[in-house]
Amino acid sequence: MYDLTGFQRDLLYVIAGSDDPHGLAIKDELEKYYEKEIHHGRLYPNLDTLVGKGLIEKGHRDRRTNYYTVTRRGQREIDARTDWQAQYVDPVA
Template sequence: MFDLTGFQRDLLYVIAGADRPSGQQIKESISEDVGEVNHGRLYPNLDTLVERGFVNKGQHDRRTNYYQISDEGRTAISERREWEERYVSFDE
C-alpha cells in the first residue's frame, strides 16, 4: 500500500466504510472532507485500486458501477494501520 497515493488510500478507506457505494457516492463522501473532486481525478484512481486488487468493481445497473473493498484491500488497510500504530501511538 506504500506505493498508493494519499488520495488512493483515502478512497480505499471510504470504500471500506460503505456498502458497495457507486462512484458518485464515493465522490460525494470524499468531497465532504477533501473538497471538490472531479471525475477526471476520481475514476482513474478508482481504476487503479481495482487493477491493483484492493477493490472489486461491479454493476448496480447498466449505468451505475459499485465498488467494494476486496480481501486484499482489507488486509492492506489492516497492515497499514498496524504500521501507523508503530510510529504514532498516543498511549502513555
C-alpha cells in the same frame, strides 16, 4: 499500500467504510473530507487503478451505475497500514 497515493488510500478507506458505494457516493464523502470538488477525471481513473491492483472490485448495479467493494487483499493492506501507523500514532490521543 506503500505505492498508493494519499488520494488512493483515502478512496480505499471510504470504500471499506461504506456498504458497496457507487462512484458518486465515494465522491461525496471525499468532497466533505477535502472540502473541495473532486472531478470525475480524478476519481474514476484512481478507482480503476485500485481495481487493477486488486484492492477493490467493481460491480454493476445497472447500465450506468457501478459499485465498489474492498477485496480480501485490500482489507489485508488496510490492516497492515493500521498496524504500521499504530507504531507511530497513539490511537487514543
